[in-house]
Amino acid sequence: MEAINNEEAKAYFSRELLIWYRRIKRDLPWRMNQDPYRVWVSEIMLQQTRVDTVIPYYERFMSKFPTVRALAEAPEPEVLKCWEGLGYYSRARNLQAGAREVVERYDGVVPDDKASVAGLKGVGPYTTGAIMSIAFNRPEPAVDGNVMRVLSRYFCLEEDIAKPATRVGIEKLAASLIPEGAAGDFNQALMELGALVCTPKSPSCLPCPVMEHCAARIAGRETELPIKTKAKPPRPEKRVSVIVAGTGVNEGKILVRQRPETGLLAQMWELPHLLVPKEQEQVVEAAGEGSGSSTEYAAAGEWLTRSLETDTGILIRPRGWFMDTDHIFSHIHWKMRVYLADLGPHAEMAEASGASLAAETAAAYEVDGLRDEYRWIGPKDMETLAFPNVFLRILRDYWT
DNA sequence: AAACCGTGGTA
């Protein structure tokens, strides 16, 4: 291995990486052209999400919302439905808010201006650099996890890449590596190398275009780098969810609700569910699949009925266990038990009162105190409302 | 700075 100085190592890296990328780059949907809107949508979808997962979502999204204006004018629930199953749903709402800002402030044209792009909702330092370089070929760094890993190895950097300050330092380095007039290709080359060659677990150094002068490789430390502090494991939460079957005018339907505007799974739809307090965990645990006596079922059912009534004003009548399912978010682990139920006695009384259909519905609302966020839905409504995966799985089970 | 925000692939 020829010993070279740092400036030579940098020039070599930029030159060889760019040549390599232009030879082997993948043919991806968002690389069809450099339309800033297409680049923008792809970068938002690709945040913390694999290429293979994104591709079908991207195709669907672009055919439904082909322009900034189309996205800006769409009803928000349609945008959320298009994002269903992809996760990090605030990305979808921020993206549409950004599109609306581009229509109002920039006449529907994504501005070729770093500060303006950086000011759009959901666009942070990485995405700003990605849009500026890929769409407009501006010499801005776009430092994501791939880039931090690749540069940590090539330059044998030992800073913890989990720390925000480390990314800032690597941005300066990445900026100094951008070849004249080739910002977009070079930034994508860095990420392509990280995705295909310089992978997290076992990097494939032999086909690497810059292996010869990779400091970590030369030191035999390529698997030790980058240094990254471990994430905390998700905290466990026991939850009980209920499928409430409608009767009368709601025959064949079930009760769902829309989540609040902020926080976890914001504005997504879900089955009614409750956090099980520590002191109730034993009671719920005892009433599972064929594992509880009638007494134990009654105890769990009583707790569920009382809690749901307190929380939502809806009086149910538990009918039995349906399924258990685990769902792991990035920071919470839901251990969910699902029960079947129908409505309690006073709802039936309202239906049996002999009132007209409209009056009956109104009466049911009054008697049940059904709040705005609740709705009776059938299978057909699943095509319109956006549900997170944990509830999609349960509902598909229920309706098949 | 550290917690919050989803999901699925991989070893």
Added chain:
DNA sequence: TTACCAAGGTT
């Protein structure tokens, strides 16, 4: 099976 983690951003 557990553990890691992927083209991050916001608060």
